[in-house]
Amino acid sequence: xxxxxxxxxxxxxxxxxxxxxxxxxxxxxxxxxxxxxxxxxxxxxxxxxxxxxxxxxxxxxxxxxxxxxxxxxxxxxxxxxxxxxxxxxxxxxxxxxxxxxxxxxxxxxxxxxxxxxxxxxxxxxxxxxxxxxxxxxxxxxxxxxxxxxxxxxxxxxxxxxxxxxxxxxxxxxxxxxxxxxxxxxxxxxxxxxxxxxxxxxxxxxxxxxxxxxxxxxxxxxxxxxxxxxxxxxxxxxxxxxxxxxxxxxxxxxxxxxxxxxxxxxxxxxxxxxxxxxxxxxxxxxxxxxxxxxxxxxxxxxxxxxxxxxxxxxxxxxxxxxxxxxxxxx
DNA sequence: AAGACGAAAGTGGTTGA
DNA sequence: TCAACAACTTTCGTCTT
Numbered sequence: 438x439x440x441x442x443x444x445x446x447x448x449x450x451x452x453x454x455x456x457x458x459x460x461x462x463x464x465x466x467x468x469x470x471x472x473x474x475x476x477x478x479x480x481x482x483x484x485x486x487x488x489x490x491x492x493x494x495x496x497x498x499x500x501x502x503x504x505x506x507x508x509x510x511x512x513x514x515x516x517x518x519x520x521x522x523x524x525x526x527x528x529x530x531x532x533x534x535x536x537x538x539x540x541x542x543x544x545x546x547x548x549x550x551x552x553x554x555x556x557x558x559x560x561x562x563x564x565x566x567x568x569x570x571x572x573x574x575x576x577x578x579x580x581x582x583x584x585x586x587x588x589x590x591x592x593x594x595x596x597x598x599x600x601x602x603x604x605x606x607x608x609x610x611x612x613x614x615x616x617x618x619x620x621x622x623x624x625x626x627x628x629x630x631x632x633x634x635x636x637x638x639x640x641x642x643x644x645x646x647x648x649x650x651x652x653x654x655x656x657x658x659x660x661x662x663x664x665x666x667x668x669x670x671x672x673x674x675x676x677x678x679x680x681x682x683x684x685x686x687x688x689x690x691x692x693x694x695x696x697x698x699x700x701x702x703x704x705x706x707x708x709x710x711x712x713x714x715x716x717x718x719x720x721x722x723x724x725x726x727x728x729x730x731x732x733x734x735x736x737x738x739x740x741x742x743x744x745x746x747x748x749x750x751x752x753x754x755x756x757x758x759x760x761x762x763x764x765x766x
Numbered sequence: 767a768a769g770a771c772g773a774a775a776g777t778g779g780t781t782g783a
Numbered sequence: 784t785c786a787a788c789a790a791c792t793t794t795c796g797t798c799t800t
Contacts, residue, residue: 745792
């Protein structure tokens with residue numbers, strides 16, 4: 438997923454060689470099943486395969502065992518033999534690669550630091566604090582990423598979206614697009630873009646709700662970012678909204694597939710172009726719920742979809758007329 | 767009484783001169 | 784920069800179950 442994004446963002450000559458190298462060396466591995474889109478992948482190192490836990494598709498064969506080459510029989514041994522830390526992440530301003538100095542006067546094996554070295558440690562900690570977040574860019578990133586984390590947890594977004602949003606924000610910073618815009622605005626716009634990229638769309642309204650930015654601002658910044666960073670995102674499909682709305686309404690899976698069916702027919706006939714995707718999704722869900730005897734009121738559907746009943750009525754009038762569904766509602 | 771329906775007027779954003 | 788425009792909302796009265 439990150440690879441795709443990277444190819445769309447043009448290489449920026451201002452990026453230092455060091456950073457470029459670091460990024461190029463990032464191991465590129467599939468994290469999403471190409472068949473069903475599930476991120477639940479299982480590495481079966483006995484058979485050297487990566488298998489999708491959802492649909493069983495074998496995604497990768499002859500993989501390298503990334504596990505440790507040593508064995509540990511108790512916790513103490515594990516602590517001693519482990520030589521690596523957490524995976525790198527784009528959601529922490531230094532990608533999670535910073536050095537930590539413990540506040541306790543113990544070394545990694547838990548032994549006390551001799552008193553004659555204490556002063557040295559104190560100085561080390563002081564410099565560590567200064568260096569960790571140094572410079573305007575670092576401070577900007579640190580603030581923005583915490584903001585990003587706050588927004589996305591209020592929206593209940595999965596990790597993958599946060600990572601994706603962080604990548605978008607980082608490239609915005611690298612391309613010097615922040616100046617003149619509020620950090621919060623750019624964060625919100627990155628998040629909106631990431632949501633669309635990962636096919637878990639949130640409306641501009643929902644983003645604006647949790648952020649301290651108006652809907653207008655988010656939209657404007659989003660358009661700016663996509664233009665400047667050459668991010669091309671297809672218009673959101675109503676289908677992407679169906680599962681979320683359906684579960685909020687407590688509708689069954691059958692209703693979901695029925696409404697997706699309806700939407701796909703509608704798209705063939707060009708009934709969705711120019712229409713707000715949420716409105717189309719809402720109307721399709723409403724129709725499906727009626728057809729399958731799980732009737733919801735227009736108001737309920739309108740509520741979760743963030744559109745009015747009138748819009749649902751307009752959409753569903755178009756849909757029923759043009760698709761010749763031959764069913765009286 | 768609640769929900770569905772539809773007309774009419776208003777709103778915010780895009781487009782093209 | 785401005786007017787035209789389409790989509791959508793708000794509001795409200797009427798009909799149906």
